[in-house]
Amino acid sequence: MHLIIGGAYQGKTEYAVAALGVPREEVCVCDLSREPDLSAACISHLERFVLRCMRQGRDPLTELHRTELESKVLICEDISCGVVPVDPELRAWREATGRFLCALNREAAQVTRVFCGLPLALKGGRGAEEFSR
């Protein structure tokens, strides 16, 4: 599994498409209002899936493991910085997303952080260089 993290609008999906060859139309974009297709080869905005699961009393990691993860590209926004949110739900969401990412990181063969459109390999470094050229 290749885990891609980074801040909002940093180019995470662009990286998956351009450097990892993920067909754009096959990216499943998570949404708060509907159940994502977890069988997709690439799933983005997993932070929204975490919030959706939280609201429904489900564990996102358990849900994700209902499908085979090994060949997947998983994309999640890093929401860990900034001021501690005043809203209790946002606070819980931030923490749940952090724990979720730490757990995925342990399983991932590769972890890449995208910053301003540029990748940084955090774990298992391939695919980064050709993209930044």
Add this chain to the structure above:
Amino acid sequence: MILFISGGAKNGKSMKAQYLARYLAGNGGLYYLATMHPGDDEDLARIARHRREREGWGFTTVERFRDIGALRPEPGCYLLDSVTALLSNEMFPPEGFDPGAPRRVMAGLRRFLTAAEHAVVVSDAIGSDAAVYDSYTEAYRRGLAETERDICRYADVVAEACAGNFIVYKGALPK
């Protein structure tokens, strides 16, 4: 050479940028492109502090709040601090919200920075928090990220400051 430095608040971006700008300028001109349009006393105090921090460095301060693309660079090095302020000035002018600002700022910066002999550009990584914003703030957040990503396409060096350290994503920082 164009150097782009971003990262969270108080991680050492501005000081590093000053050193890099002075280094790149060599014997040429050293310009500080001040972009923050002071809105209140807090801004004035911040500007005064930054001015004190630059004292004795040999910077010529050029104030430019808007339309950076119309500025013709002199030989030497420009320190632009920050993209964040520049976009904010253009996106939220007194006359109201301007959704076209990111495109314009992006084009203006590209024109100015690629014409400059050397430039060090500072921005702020604001895209990694768990807040939910109103549509204006979210548009700004997106516009800033897109502007930063555009600069990173033609910049020679891209680095992120973290507690005074620099994670280099592209090129290499001059030693």
